[in-house]
Amino acid sequence: MTTSPLSLCRAPAVGLALAAAVLLGPGVPRAGAAGNRNEAARIYRTLWEDRVTEAERHVRCAAILGLANTQGIDAMDELVVAMNSPDHQIRAAATQAAVSMPGEEVTVKWVAHLAAVSADAKPGVIALLAERGGRAAQDAVLESMRQRDVNVRLAAIEAARSFEGTGAVPPLIAFLASKERREHDGARQSLERIPGDEASAAVASALGAAGPEVRRDLLGVLAARGARDHSDAVLAATSDADKRVQESALKALEVLGNEKHVPAVVNMVVKTDSGGVRGAGEKALGAICERSNRDNCVKTILPAMAAASTDAKCALIRVLGKVPSRTALDAVRAALKDADARIQNAAVRALSDWPSKAVAPDLLAIARGGRNQTQQVLALRGYVRLVKEQRLNGAERVAMYKDAMAVARRPDEKKMILSALGEVKAIEAIRLIAASLDDAALREEAAAAAVRIGREFRGEVRKEPLKAVIVPTMEKVLQVSQNNNVRRDAQRVLKEAKRK
Secondary structure, three states: OOOOHHHHHHOOOHHHHHHHHOOOOOOOOOOOHHHHHHHHHHHHHHHHOOOHHHHHHHHHHHHHHHHHHHHHHHHHHHHHHOOOOOHHHHHHHHHHHHHOOOOHHHHHHHHHHHOOOOOOOOHHHHHHHHHHHHHHHOOOOOOOOOOHHHHHHHHHHHHHHOOOOOOOOHHHHHHHHOOOOOHHHHHHHHHHOOOOHHHHHHHHHHOOOOOOHOOOOOOHHHHHHOOHHHHHHHHOOOOOOOOOHHHHHHHHHHHOOOOOHHHHHHHHHHHOOOOOHHHHHHHHHHHHOOOOOOOHHHHHHHHHHHHOOOHHHHHHHHHHHOOOOOOHHHHHHHHHHOOHHHHHHHHHHHHHHOOOOHHHHHHHHHHHHOOOOOHHHHHHHHHHHHHOOOOOHHHHHHHHHHHHHHHHOOOHHHHHHHHHHHOOOHHHHHHHHHHHOOOOOOOOHHHHHHHHHHHHHHHHHOOHHHHHHHHHHHHHHHHHHHOHHHHHHHHHHHHHOOOO
């Protein structure tokens, strides 16, 4: 957290210095103001020169703020000394004072100071100029990008993000080709943050002349800037001769693309021979379709599947899972019957992520009789996820979990279902969980789930018919569980249930 220099000067010992800084602030008309200011400046300079101990730093903070407030550009000498102070509080107060001093002539003087100071001091002055802004400051920052000292260049690269417009864009783009990683990363971050669409337009215009590595960076910059007005330039880059540039363009379209780009992205997914490009296209297509008219997206995707390769068809099936509609669901169900196991698996994955309860019977059927264990596990996990996400009452959830338990084959799957049941505050859930307390492979998971529900009921456990289920279940938990925390909670629930 950045500390305001004013907050560093609140000690009572500031006295006259802080009072004068407030009372003689700029823009406050008063009789004899010039004389008052000269007297205040004399007091400030005396305090600045005399109060030199560490315990009196707050006085010096107030004094330097007051000098800047009353003297403006005439306080430059003291401000320079203060900005070079070994005390970070005094440096902070001086920097804030220097930033707040009005007038382009002040900026020009700081530019001259920048040229005169050592390389070690330049980054601080560059940051100050970025805060002040204006043409003179920007020119000085751009000039500093050409300095031999790497730390000065890095400070200038970071400062450049403060200036609106296109002036800093070309030199920052040049740094994207730098072998110095800090320069490259700093330039990219500044390009991402320069305010205004003019900068976005300049970045988009630079795509054609840049080398492949820089083009990849520029596409990432446009995505980070949210430059949707320049999405067509990004789309054009999907035809780049360099496959990695194509991939970067598709990643940018994932953020910037809209419905009009769907046909081109579908074509990329179908036609490319690069797994990386196809994967990026799949993600871009899914993201674009999620924020577009889904029916229109599906109408574009389905015809392309007919002549697509297996890899492309699998990618498009997975995208259909992100744009659920009746037409998309019919296509995914049809893919379940395909002779190619990879296409079947893609369809199972799509159904496993489907948001609608309509696929619950499909998932149960796959969990019961899927072509392989991978399909069965995916379907059952998708089914449990679906139950969790639907708006159902307790009885409905328990009924669906009961169906899942009936088709689950392996202990890990049953444990998953028991854990989900433990989130259902319903007497039917406790009854279903209790049936697994005698299974050595499941008893601990069942015990934890039963106790979790029992805790949720709290005082209700004393009432029938819940008490008649809770008491024997908690007693059984105490018999079979070896988990001390579960046993402790079971005892608490049991004690509450038996309390009169």
